[in-house]
Amino acid sequence: AQSVTQLGSHVSVSEGALVLLRCNYSSSVPPYLFWYVQYPNQGLQLLLKYTTGATLVKGINGFEAEFKKSETSFHLTKPSAHMSDAAEYFCAVSEERGFQKLVFGTGTRLLVSP
Amino acid sequence: SAVISQKPSRDICQRGTSLTIQCQVDSQVTMMFWYRQQPGQSLTLIATANQGSEATYESGFVIDKFPISRPNLTFSTLTVSNMSPEDSSIYLCSVLPITEAFFGQGTRLTVV
16 A cells, blocks of 8 residues: 655745755655645645656746655755745655546645744 | 545534534545544544445444445545544544545534
8 A cells, every 4th residue: 555754744944945845755666756735724636746757847836856766855945935935735646647636645734934 | 546525524513412413525436435533542443434335444443333324436424323422523524535535624523
């Protein structure tokens, strides 16, 4: 079975600082990988996804992630944090080819201080 | 894209009662997914609902506790039966029309 590990339940950064949220996965087949963001009292919104092709994927709000097969990682980054980035971030992997059900990591809460 | 409407957005229920959550999608989709997000936890898949067939439940979830209906390609319901405080969670509906999963806003359930 596939699984996702997100290191750090909470990450704190200052406004303008680099954001790095870590995600490692395990999969017996090439994975499809996703990052979702959840703002307080809201549903999940897709930030970005990796399916095939270019390993560096760009998403919304200035976020990007790089698929590194050798490291089984899909870390999320943003060069400069903004106060509005404060939210819960979930990494997910599709359990089967063809975009079936998703397996989520435990989430990382990003805190941004002025 | 897909727009998902979930109702109710939140509810407070007495233990032992049942609550039915509705999920309406603005386009036809083959599969709909129901997730649970317990307080401070990640999302866990409850079941996958296909139109015209019984839902497929994940380990740890049973039909008697979480009956699901899928009468057509745009609508599904999840019922949380005989509720206990441990059922207090956010329940989310999700669809995968092509290559991206879309989620409803969720139903925040508190059982007292």
